[in-house]
Amino acid sequence: MMDEDVQLVSPSEHGSKRRVSYYYDSDVGLYSYGGAHPMKPYRMRMTHHLVAAYDMLQQMDVFVSVVQRPRRATRLDMTRFHTDEYIDFLGKVSPETAEELTGNGTRFLVGEDNPAWDGLFEFCSISAGGSISAAQRLNSGASDIAINWAGGLHHAKKREASGFCYVNDIVLGILELLRQYPRVLYIDIDCHHGDGVEEAFYTTDRVFTCSVHKQVNFFPGTGDVHDRGYGPGKGYTANIPLMNGISDEQYASIFQPVIRHIIEWYRPGAIILQCGADSLSGDKLGVFNLSMEGHAACVQFVRSFNIPTIILGGGGYTTKNVARAWTYETACALGIEHEIPRMLPYTDHLEWYGPRYRLGVESSNMQNDNDSAYLEGVKRKVLEGLRDLPFAPGVGLQDVPRMDVGEAIGLADEEDDGSEMDEIDLRLSHHVRNVHTVRSSSTSSSGEEQSYSSGDEAGAESSRARHSRPGNASSRAAPKRTFFRRETELVWNLHGRSGAGAGVGVAQHSWDDEDADSAVRAVESSFVDLGMGRKRRYDVGIMSSWKPGPDDSP
Incomplete structure (x- = not known):
C-alpha cells in the first residue's frame, strides 16, 4: 500500500515554470x-x-x-x-x-x-x-x-x-x-x-x-x-x-x-x-x-x-x-x-x-x-x-581545490603513473596526524610539456607538469616565483570518545605569484579533508598567514 503522502505527479502549487537551460551537441x-x-x-x-x-x-x-x-x-x-x-x-x-x-x-x-x-x-x-x-x-x-x-x-x-x-x-x-x-x-x-x-x-x-x-x-x-x-x-x-x-x-x-x-x-x-x-x-x-x-x-x-x-x-x-x-x-x-x-x-x-x-x-x-x-x-x-546523521553538516572553511590535493600539500611525486594504490595514494590515505610539516615538490621543467588536440585548449601539459599554469608554451620564460612560508593554526573539535583537541600545523610551499590565492584555498582544504577526523565528526577552525620566505626556499 502506498504512503498517504506519495504522489505520482507533482502538486499543482509546484507547477510554476523555472529557468531551464538545455545542453545538446548535434555531433553526439x-x-x-x-x-x-x-x-x-x-x-x-x-x-x-x-x-x-x-x-x-x-x-x-x-x-x-x-x-x-x-x-x-x-x-x-x-x-x-x-x-x-x-x-x-x-x-x-x-x-x-x-x-x-x-x-x-x-x-x-x-x-x-x-x-x-x-x-x-x-x-x-x-x-x-x-x-x-x-x-x-x-x-x-x-x-x-x-x-x-x-x-x-x-x-x-x-x-x-x-x-x-x-x-x-x-x-x-x-x-x-x-x-x-x-x-x-x-x-x-x-x-x-x-x-x-x-x-x-x-x-x-x-x-x-x-x-x-x-x-x-x-x-x-x-x-x-x-x-x-x-x-x-x-x-x-x-x-x-x-x-x-x-x-x-x-x-x-x-x-x-x-x-x-x-x-x-x-x-x-x-x-x-x-x-x-x-x-x-x-x-x-x-x-x-x-x-x-x-x-x-x-x-x-x-x-x-x-x-x-x-x-x-x-x-x-x-x-x-x-x-x-x-x-x-x-x-x-x-x-x-x-x-x-x-x-x-x-x-x-x-x-x-x-x-x-x-x-x-x-x-x-x-x-x-x-x-x-x-x-x-x-x-x-x-x-x-x-x-543518526547530524542536521545539515557544515563544511567550515573547506573549499574544493583547483589543483590536486596531493600537490597542494606537497605530497605529490614528480612521477605518478596512476597505478592502483601507489605510494601517493597510500600516503594520502594515511595522512591523519595533527601536526604537519610538508614541502611542495618543485615544478617540472616546461620542456616536458606536450601538445594535444586543438579541442584541448587549456590542457596542454603532461602529468609531470600538471600544476603548471594551463597554456604555458615551452618557449615562454618561466614566471618569476615568489616563495612563501605559510603559518597555519588549526583549532578543532573531534566529536567522539576522545573528546576535543587542538594543534598547530605548519606548511611550506612555493608557488607562482598568480597561483598564491588558489594555493591558500587548496592547503586549507587539504588540512580539513585529510588532516583529522577521518573516523569521527569534526569541526575545524583555521587561522593562517603567508610570510615571504628566503630566496633559497625549496
Whole structure:
C-alpha cells in the first residue's frame, strides 16, 4: 500500500515554470559503440528532435551546436577526477590500437562492454562538457534547472571504463558544484547501481549519494542496503535495492519518503538527478516495470523542492522509449507536462515510434517480485541509517581545490603513473596526524610539456607538469616565483570518545605569484579533508598567514 503522502505527479502549487537551460551537441548522435552494442548515442538525437518538435526549445536557454555551441570538456577538465594516464589513453586509443594499448584488454577497457571506437574521446568531451557547463550555469545562478541528456554515465571509474561509461561526467559536474555549494545530493534512478559516483564520494559528507536500482545480483553487483559510506562519509550513502518488476506505485512509495527525508535533513544546496531510462518497462537490459509517468514522477518530485537541479541521462536501451521518456521529463522540468499533446508531432524518426505514435511508455504484466514486506524492510533500513546523521553538516572553511590535493600539500611525486594504490595514494590515505610539516615538490621543467588536440585548449601539459599554469608554451620564460612560508593554526573539535583537541600545523610551499590565492584555498582544504577526523565528526577552525620566505626556499 502506498504512503498517504506519495504522489505520482507533482502538486499543482509546484507547477510554476523555472529557468531551464538545455545542453545538446548535434555531433553526439553521430558516434557509435558498434552495430551490435546496446548503447546507442543516436537516442540523444531522437530525444532532441522530439523536444524541438514540441516547441520546448523556445522556453529554455538553449546551448546547442546550431545556436550556441555547448562547451566540450578538455583533457584538463577530465583529469580533475580521472588519472592523466587514463585520459591520455582515451585520446589515443582506436579500434586498431586497442589491443596494444589495453594490454590485451587487461587495463583501461576491460571486457567486451567497453570497446574502443572511432570518436571515443570526442564523445566523452561532449558528455562531460555538458554536465560541467550545467553545473557552472547553476553556480552562476543563471538557471534553476539544467538538462544534459548526453550525461549520466555513472559507472566510469577514476582509471577505468565500466558499464558502457568511459568518463564520469557526473563526478566532474559534482566537483564543479562543490565550488559553490557546501552540500550536493546525487540521486540515481537508473536500473543499475551508480557505483562510479558512489565510489568517488564514499568518504566525504559533502556529497550524499542515493541510488535506487536492481538488487545486487545484477551488474555491477554493488549497492547493498548496508553500504552507507566510510569515515567522514559514513551515513552519506543510501542504497535502495529493488527486485524485478516493481510498479509505479511501489517505486514512489519508497523513493519519495527517502528522498524527502534526505532533503529535509541534509539540506543540499544543489541536486543532480540521473534519469537512466533502463528502469522503464520493456527496456532491453532493464528489469523494472515503470511507466513513463512513474519514471517522470521522480523528476516531478525532486523539482517540487525548488532546489537548483541538474537532470542527466544515463542507461536506456529501448531507444524509442528513451526518447519518449526524456522528452516528457524535459516538459516536467519546464512544468508543462500537462500541456503537451500525447500524439507525437512529426520528426525525421516518426516511423520508429509506431504503431501507436504516442508519447507514452506503458507498464506491462511482467511478474513483480517486490512484496510489501520486502519494500518496507528496505525502507526501514535506509531511514534508520539516516536518523543518526547530524542536521545539515557544515563544511567550515573547506573549499574544493583547483589543483590536486596531493600537490597542494606537497605530497605529490614528480612521477605518478596512476597505478592502483601507489605510494601517493597510500600516503594520502594515511595522512591523519595533527601536526604537519610538508614541502611542495618543485615544478617540472616546461620542456616536458606536450601538445594535444586543438579541442584541448587549456590542457596542454603532461602529468609531470600538471600544476603548471594551463597554456604555458615551452618557449615562454618561466614566471618569476615568489616563495612563501605559510603559518597555519588549526583549532578543532573531534566529536567522539576522545573528546576535543587542538594543534598547530605548519606548511611550506612555493608557488607562482598568480597561483598564491588558489594555493591558500587548496592547503586549507587539504588540512580539513585529510588532516583529522577521518573516523569521527569534526569541526575545524583555521587561522593562517603567508610570510615571504628566503630566496633559497625549496
